[in-house]
Amino acid sequence: MNKIGFVKENNQFIIDIPNNCKHYDIMLVSDFHIRNIDSKVLSGFDLLNNYCINNNINLILNLGDFYDGIGGRTLEYANAMKNYQLIEESIMKLPKNDSVYHAILGGNHDRNISIYGYDPIKVFTEERTDFINLGYTHSTISLSKYYS
DSSP states (O other): OOOOEEEEETTEEEEEOOTTOSOOOOEEEOOOOBOSOOHHHHHHHHHHHHHHHHTTOOEEEEOSOSBOOSSTTOOOHHHHHHHHHHHHHHHHHSOOOTTOEEEEEEOHHHHHHGGGSSOHHHHHHHHOTTEEEEEESOOEEEEGGGOO
16 A cells, blocks of 8 residues: 555645555545444444555545534533543544544534534544544645646
8 A cells, every 4th residue: 555645734635645656545434423432433433444454545534524412502511521521532442543544524513512612623633643634614635646
């Protein structure tokens, strides 16, 4: 597998594809709606990572709603704590593989958590080098091999 580099600069996500690379496979996923870190979620991430490893895919683009949000859109301390604990548990427990990167474009469910005073995708990706924050709504992704 060719080693692909990723850079985020000026709100642009750049995939640095080596010149000897003839094609580049990307997996697209969405709507995980994580509400708890249980055996189903953990085995799902293992399956996803293993599929990518076995098929020489090292980038997964998650197109929104990574988290589901606990408590809806009501501003309550208990809900804020539950969501923050979910993010902390995600940081510690979600399976990791150094050859598979996950780039997350936050969705409306992820943004709903921000009413509690923190950005769930930002908090999560600042602690995990295998996850990349693409922001919310839209993101520009450039393939550097094709630019001079």
